[in-house]
Amino acid sequence: MTVRPLITDAKNTWCPGCGNFSIQHALKDVLAGMEKDGRSLDNVVLVTGIGCHAKIADYLNINSFYAIHGRTLPVATGIKLANPDLTVICCAGDGDCYAEGLDHLIFAAKRNIDLTVIVHNNRVYGLTTGQYTPTSPRGFKGKSTPGGTGEDPFNPVALMLASGATSVARGYTKKIDLLRTLIRDGIDHKGFAFIDVLQICATFFPVAEYYTPRVYELTGNDHTDFEAACINAREWDYSGDAPIALGTFYRKTAPVFGGNLPSRNLNTPEREQAVRDILSKMT
Amino acid sequence: MKEVSVLVGGKAGDGINSAGAMVARLLSRLGYRIYLYFDYPSLIRGGHNFAIVRGADTAIGTCGTKVDFILALDQECMERHRNAQKPDTAVIFNRDLVKSGGQGISIREILAAEEAPGIMGNSAIIGGFARAAGIEWETLVKVFSSHIPKGTDQNIRVARRAYDMLSTVRPVEPCPGQPLPLLTGNEAIGLGMVSGGLDAYVSYPMTPSSSLLHFLAGEQEKLGITVIHPENEIAVILMALGFAAAGKRSAVGTSGGGFCLMTEGLSLAGMAELPVVILMSQRTGPSTGLPTYTGQADLLFVLHAGQGEFPRLIVAPGTTEEALYWSAAAMNIAGEFQIPAFILSDKTFSEGTYSTDLSAVPLIPQGNSAAWDRSSPYRRYADTPSGISPIASFGTGGAVVKVNSYAHDEAGITTEEGPIVELMAKKRLRKNEGLAAAMSRYPQVDISGARTATVALLCWGSTAGVCREVAGRLGLRVVRPVVLSPFPKDPLMTALEGAGTIIAVEENATAQLAVLAGQHGIVCAGRVLRYDGRPFTPEDLEMRLREVLP
Numbered sequence: 001m002t003v004r005p006l007i008t009d010a011k012n013t014w015c016p017g018c019g020n021f022s023i024q025h026a027l028k029d030v031l032a033g034m035e036k037d038g039r040s041l042d043n044v045v046l047v048t049g050i051g052c053h054a055k056i057a058d059y060l061n062i063n064s065f066y067a068i069h070g071r072t073l074p075v076a077t078g079i080k081l082a083n084p085d086l087t088v089i090c091c092a093g094d095g096d097c098y099a100e101g102l103d104h105l106i107f108a109a110k111r112n113i114d115l116t117v118i119v120h121n122n123r124v125y126g127l128t129t130g131q132y133t134p135t136s137p138r139g140f141k142g143k144s145t146p147g148g149t150g151e152d153p154f155n156p157v158a159l160m161l162a163s164g165a166t167s168v169a170r171g172y173t174k175k176i177d178l179l180r181t182l183i184r185d186g187i188d189h190k191g192f193a194f195i196d197v198l199q200i201c202a203t204f205f206p207v208a209e210y211y212t213p214r215v216y217e218l219t220g221n222d223h224t225d226f227e228a229a230c231i232n233a234r235e236w237d238y239s240g241d242a243p244i245a246l247g248t249f250y251r252k253t254a255p256v257f258g259g260n261l262p263s264r265n266l267n268t269p270e271r272e273q274a275v276r277d278i279l280s281k282m283t
Numbered sequence: 284m285k286e287v288s289v290l291v292g293g294k295a296g297d298g299i300n301s302a303g304a305m306v307a308r309l310l311s312r313l314g315y316r317i318y319l320y321f322d323y324p325s326l327i328r329g330g331h332n333f334a335i336v337r338g339a340d341t342a343i344g345t346c347g348t349k350v351d352f353i354l355a356l357d358q359e360c361m362e363r364h365r366n367a368q369k370p371d372t373a374v375i376f377n378r379d380l381v382k383s384g385g386q387g388i389s390i391r392e393i394l395a396a397e398e399a400p401g402i403m404g405n406s407a408i409i410g411g412f413a414r415a416a417g418i419e420w421e422t423l424v425k426v427f428s429s430h431i432p433k434g435t436d437q438n439i440r441v442a443r444r445a446y447d448m449l450s451t452v453r454p455v456e457p458c459p460g461q462p463l464p465l466l467t468g469n470e471a472i473g474l475g476m477v478s479g480g481l482d483a484y485v486s487y488p489m490t491p492s493s494s495l496l497h498f499l500a501g502e503q504e505k506l507g508i509t510v511i512h513p514e515n516e517i518a519v520i521l522m523a524l525g526f527a528a529a530g531k532r533s534a535v536g537t538s539g540g541g542f543c544l545m546t547e548g549l550s551l552a553g554m555a556e557l558p559v560v561i562l563m564s565q566r567t568g569p570s571t572g573l574p575t576y577t578g579q580a581d582l583l584f585v586l587h588a589g590q591g592e593f594p595r596l597i598v599a600p601g602t603t604e605e606a607l608y609w610s611a612a613a614m615n616i617a618g619e620f621q622i623p624a625f626i627l628s629d630k631t632f633s634e635g636t637y638s639t640d641l642s643a644v645p646l647i648p649q650g651n652s653a654a655w656d657r658s659s660p661y662r663r664y665a666d667t668p669s670g671i672s673p674i675a676s677f678g679t680g681g682a683v684v685k686v687n688s689y690a691h692d693e694a695g696i697t698t699e700e701g702p703i704v705e706l707m708a709k710k711r712l713r714k715n716e717g718l719a720a721a722m723s724r725y726p727q728v729d730i731s732g733a734r735t736a737t738v739a740l741l742c743w744g745s746t747a748g749v750c751r752e753v754a755g756r757l758g759l760r761v762v763r764p765v766v767l768s769p770f771p772k773d774p775l776m777t778a779l780e781g782a783g784t785i786i787a788v789e790e791n792a793t794a795q796l797a798v799l800a801g802q803h804g805i806v807c808a809g810r811v812l813r814y815d816g817r818p819f820t821p822e823d824l825e826m827r828l829r830e831v832l833p
Contacts, residue, residue: 010696040680055697066687066689081511082530277505
């Protein structure tokens with residue numbers, strides 16, 4: 001095992017002040033920590049969607065699958081089922097994972113596949129230059145909604161609780177210590193770990209002044225108390241003026257998907273014999 | 284040709300498909316080569332289902348409209364299939380529900396006498412058929428014992444009562460052949476995939492591909508494979524690509540509508556250079572169309588699906604022997620060239636049952652896998668003379684594997700630099716040359732009928748059997764490309780040498796193979812097309828051909 005540089009030579013093209021830098025730093029630190037703990041990064045795979053967030057696949061010098069818009073989770077699920085020894089981390093965007101690929105997010109939570117999902121939730125489409133996303137506040141004026149959106153955002157933390165996610169957390173790009181902890185905890189969680197990260201978009205939705213005075217860290221909450229988690233999740237509706245809880249809302253241990261699948265790999269002669277056995281019964 | 288045909292019909296939910304399968308096994312034990320066609324509407328209960336089982340002393344892949352036996356479980360069966368009767372057709376019917384000439388049995392009374400559940404009614408009708416056809420009682424016992432795992436003895440007793448009530452009216456003489464395995468097209472495709480190294484099959488239910496999902500899910504323990512049914516077809520193909528990136532051989536199955544959802548994933552497979560095998564089993568379209576009926580209208584769609592340009596293999600087996608061979612070959616070729624490979628089937632082939640002569644399945648050429656030589660740093664998309672980059676999958680020690688849907692450089696890092704974009708496009712497309720060269724080791728085009736006839740039928744896929752049979756009667760040549768991409772122009776030209784008139788026979792409205800062949804300079808003078816969801820029968824194909832023959 002070699003200690004590798006964790007950043008590639010790829011030219012970074014995020015805007016100055018972009019919240020993606022914080023997520024990348026936090027993830028990089030977590031990876032470095034894993035390596036220090038003796039875990040080989042050869043067994044880590046990063047899966048991204050498409051959007052500003054996804055450039056992290058080019059920037060981090062680890063195995064990566066730079067997938068297509070909205071489709072991080074099925075790719076990551078296939079990788080994890082193919083090789084359960086791999087640590088699979090998804091970095092997804094809010095347009096990516098809450099709009100285009102919402103079905104996959106809900107199903108990944110429902111089946112409790114052992115993955116960590118970090119949603120870079122900047123609440124705007126950046127790469128397509130400023131349209132509303134499923135978590136933009138009501139009335140958001142973007143290029144596709146110049147008169148303001150006529151719909152409320154949905155609450156991804158509540159949605160994930162309802163979908164059966166076994167670890168649900170929220171971070172903020174200006175609270176990097178907490179973010180590091182949440183990512184590390186998510187990776188250590190055996191099951192589906194979801195982290196919604198409130199991320200600043202420096203160009204299209206620079207709302208640090210809105211977030212910073214409202215955020216607070218959940219402390220002392222019983223992570224196994226589902227009702228309490230739901231109450232905490234509903235405190236802020238991603239639109240109005242309310243305190244914004246950060247940290248872990250919920251965590252429980254449950255069977256992970258794939259544990260019940262036959263994992264016996266047959267060698268070629270065994271496989272051919274199995275085919276012959278089946279054919280011999282078909283006369 | 285010595286042959287016999289049996290029609291069994293009743294309500295959806297009566298177990299007509301399994302009754303047909305039992306009749307097929309009885310005839311197979313008598314040495315007949317079998318083809319079974321199963322016809323059913325898209326509903327769960329009610330509606331009319333029927334199966335036609337045809338046995339012959341030679342390999343067949345089609346059935347006619349006239350039958351020697353009708354096994355009628357309800358009155359509708361008699362009404363609908365009046366035209367299937369010949370003067371000497373033997374009718375065995377359930378007299379509780381059917382009024383007919385022929386031999387009636389009361390299934391209700393037989394079941395009551397044996398205190399047997401309603402589901403065993405089929406055993407009574409099969410027992411009646413066995414006696415009417417003069418099939419020895421021991422043969423029936425053997426078939427029931429092998430294929431009815433639960434309540435075997437009770438089923439046999441039910442069959443015996445019917446067997447004893449009837450008399451032999453139309454004896455079916457045994458043939459000299461040995462019984463062969465009876466496989467549906469989908470079963471042959473699945474077993475072929477496994478022979479080709481399948482590790483994971485991912486699929487969302489859609490007729491007529493679903494029976495492959497069910498078959499592999501049922502046998503996954505024995506075969507040591509993983510079978511997953513996810514939320515939709517988009518997830519299906521992306522999960523399969525995840526398996527591929529982690530070094531496992533994967534395949535998916537669907538029909539046209541599901542494949543529409545897979546096209547973005549297909550294009551990703553092309554760009555990211557990930558192998559995946561796709562069973563695309565066609566049904567009548569467009570859109571929902573006729574879910575449980577057949578069609579061949581998706582050839583050009585599959586050929587062109589997905590944005591951008593990338594190599595793909597398309598094979599369309601027309602026999603179960605070909606399906607065993609080509610499904611394994613498709614797994615190997617997809618893996619060797621790191622490309623998507625299609626097995627293009629249709630309802631007729633996927634759900635039809637065929638006697639399968641394993642001795643006629645050739646050995647499958649093994650491809651070369653380009654393994655990483657551990658030279659550092661690993662570059663997932665290293666440019667090579669063949670265009671095939673050495674493969675390391677996620678989890679390989681010492682390799683940082685970067686798979687990318689964006690235009691990328693050799694290391695897999697996103698790029699927008701024109702020269703690199705062009706270089707990598709050339710690298711991907713260069714695989715076409717190696718693919719075409721590799722295909723010359725395979726039997727890409729099948730020729731049957733009168734091999735030197737000046738009139739040739741050009742067909743593909745499931746019409747293999749009907750074309751071969753009718754061509755035999757009319758003295759025509761049949762030329763059938765099994766490989767459709769890369770287009771086997773040279774072997775096709777060779778196969779068509781001396782054929783002054785080429786007639787396309789296809790189950791679509793626009794003669795898609797004729798269009799494709801025309802792009803390669805092969806001109807079809809005539810077109811015989813059927814697109815009502817039903818497969819050609821020998822009778823209607825012969826009649827239609829006589830209209831256009833020179």
